[in-house]
Amino acid sequence: MSDSITIFDTTLRDGEQAPGASMTVPEKVHIAHKLADLNVDVIEAGFPISSPAQTEAVTRIATEVDGPVTCALARTKEDDIDAAGEALADGTDTRLHTFIATSDVHIEAKFDKLGNTMAEKREAIIQRAVRAIEQALTYTDNVEFSAEDAGRTDPEFLCEVVQAAAEAGATTINIPDTTGYCAPSEYTDLLETVVDCLPDPDAVTLSTHCHDDLGLATANTLAGIRAGARQVECTINGIGERAGNAALEEIVMALTVRADAFDVTADVHTEHLTPTSQTVSAATGFPVQPNKAIVGSNAFSHEAGIHQHGVLEERTTYEIMSATDVGQDAEQIRLGRHSGRHGLFNRLEAMGYAVPEGHRDALYDRFLDLADRKKEVFEEDLEQMMNDFGGDAVAAATGLPDNGVALNGGTPAYRLDQFSVHLSSDDEAKVSVRLQRDDGSAREEQATGEGPVDALYRALDHAVDAPHTLVDYSIRSISEGADAQGEVEVTIRYGENQFAGTARNTDVIRASAEAYVDALNRLVAAQEHAESVEFVQNGIMHTYGE
Numbered sequence: 001m002s003d004s005i006t007i008f009d010t011t012l013r014d015g016e017q018a019p020g021a022s023m024t025v026p027e028k029v030h031i032a033h034k035l036a037d038l039n040v041d042v043i044e045a046g047f048p049i050s051s052p053a054q055t056e057a058v059t060r061i062a063t064e065v066d067g068p069v070t071c072a073l074a075r076t077k078e079d080d081i082d083a084a085g086e087a088l089a090d091g092t093d094t095r096l097h098t099f100i101a102t103s104d105v106h107i108e109a110k111f112d113k114l115g116n117t118m119a120e121k122r123e124a125i126i127q128r129a130v131r132a133i134e135q136a137l138t139y140t141d142n143v144e145f146s147a148e149d150a151g152r153t154d155p156e157f158l159c160e161v162v163q164a165a166a167e168a169g170a171t172t173i174n175i176p177d178t179t180g181y182c183a184p185s186e187y188t189d190l191l192e193t194v195v196d197c198l199p200d201p202d203a204v205t206l207s208t209h210c211h212d213d214l215g216l217a218t219a220n221t222l223a224g225i226r227a228g229a230r231q232v233e234c235t236i237n238g239i240g241e242r243a244g245n246a247a248l249e250e251i252v253m254a255l256t257v258r259a260d261a262f263d264v265t266a267d268v269h270t271e272h273l274t275p276t277s278q279t280v281s282a283a284t285g286f287p288v289q290p291n292k293a294i295v296g297s298n299a300f301s302h303e304a305g306i307h308q309h310g311v312l313e314e315r316t317t318y319e320i321m322s323a324t325d326v327g328q329d330a331e332q333i334r335l336g337r338h339s340g341r342h343g344l345f346n347r348l349e350a351m352g353y354a355v356p357e358g359h360r361d362a363l364y365d366r367f368l369d370l371a372d373r374k375k376e377v378f379e380e381d382l383e384q385m386m387n388d389f390g391g392d393a394v395a396a397a398t399g400l401p402d403n404g405v406a407l408n409g410g411t412p413a414y415r416l417d418q419f420s421v422h423l424s425s426d427d428e429a430k431v432s433v434r435l436q437r438d439d440g441s442a443r444e445e446q447a448t449g450e451g452p453v454d455a456l457y458r459a460l461d462h463a464v465d466a467p468h469t470l471v472d473y474s475i476r477s478i479s480e481g482a483d484a485q486g487e488v489e490v491t492i493r494y495g496e497n498q499f500a501g502t503a504r505n506t507d508v509i510r511a512s513a514e515a516y517v518d519a520l521n522r523l524v525a526a527q528e529h530a531e532s533v534e535f536v537q538n539g540i541m542h543t544y545g546e
């Protein structure tokens, strides 16, 4: 038996049957090119009898896409087979796929006119299958037959059907678990039964087609391979009817990573898996869940400290395949509240900070404080954290420039201790603030204003003995996500001199208050420590004194 697996992609046929997944003809042709780049063996491009657009997609893919065989689906009806055969007619490498249901429940419900007894109906099913295969062979010698709902079909009858199909000339025989009902061991048994009853098992390729109603589609597909199947039908991202089909990327990577367990090969260009997944997601509008195996955005990400430590030392501690092998980015250390020191300092070092030992505990505490307020901590957040952290101390120790204004080496005069804001739709905003002075004293003030920031700034003005005017206030989002940090920049003036303060926080009201206090501290520091102070901030030269 061959050890090479035929990858039959049905994203454009069964995948598209997922409610809401319909794709336009150009989208299908585009995806078919991606599937060719991925090096799948067969693309099931559509079901031509069902609409002119399906016919057009099949014809265009059969004639425009080089590489894979183009396949079209048809019921066992004459018109269906003619429609599929004609849609494929101009293609160079084509397959016609015909199917009929074989389980009692399907025969009873869908083919009630085929006879009076189940025996008569079963006989009629076999005759239809044989006639359809014979007709399909007039279009191409590559004909696939599927026994729909084989997973719930009486195995004895299934054997009769597949024997007749093989004798009629079908070159591929597919045993679908149409409703995702089988357990893996049952599916193996079913396929072994089929292999045993085929007149010449080497003359046909046995195929799997598993649905995911119980989340077993990939497991069943692999169980089918163990029983001798050498074609697997699957879709990108596992899209398809109801809970979907077996996911191509999962099967391919299981066969690649666990070649020792399956001992078969699939010649897929795996580095195209993630880009193809993204293309299908964009065309169907179906997002890929973050934890989706192989192609999900978290499939190679590590946030937990113990895992980050392990992966940074040796990737294979927590990764059984390489992210780049499936088209994902290599280094995916994501910082958040579960991260530890290894993850944090490794990232800071990669960003150019050489954090000295003596600062590490305090920095890690700051990081945790931020991480508790944010789902994910991005590099912009870390940059701000480094700037906020002791300004000069870290800048000097790390050798990086301090992009804020040094407070003449001293501690800030004021620290925002507490604030509260009361907002209502019919009244002015009310704010109370408590500022702590560097001499240990504290001052509390209240104010009202047109909105929370106006009220805050009025209260802060009362609390600080430093006359000035507000020149500018701006706010922008500086990191990613719904919990992005807001950066506030405030400029105040005293006489000819301007003082700029900045702060970043996920809470923009807090950032507004801290930026103002920062600007006030610079003003106070300039007054206290120098007759003439010069500094550069945001590209502006600021001078105080003289």
Ligand SMILES: CC(=O)SCCNC(=O)CCNC(=O)[C@H](O)C(C)(C)COP(=O)(O)OP(=O)(O)OC[C@H]1O[C@@H](n2cnc3c(N)ncnc32)[C@H](O)[C@@H]1OP(=O)(O)O
Pocket (backbone or CB within 6 Å): 014, 017, 047, 049, 050, 051, 074, 075, 076, 077, 099, 100, 101, 110, 111, 148, 178, 241
């Ligand atoms: C498991 C699978 O994924 S099977 C593929 C499912 N895919 C689709 O259904 C593709 C989209 N379908 C369609 O566009 C339409 O259903 C069509 C064009 C195929 C048929 O449309 P209609 O003629 O209006 O029939 P409708 O879908 O209502 O009913 C299905 C008919 O097909 C018959 N039928 C179903 N499967 C088969 C089969 N494999 N072989 C022969 N006839 C079949 C049913 O008995 C029923 O026939 P009836 O109209 O004589 O009762």
Ligand SMILES: CC(C)C(=O)C(=O)O
Pocket (backbone or CB within 6 Å): 014, 099, 146, 147, 148, 149, 174, 176, 177, 178, 209, 211
């Ligand atoms: C047409 C067949 C292969 C099918 O899609 C199924 O049984 O799920």
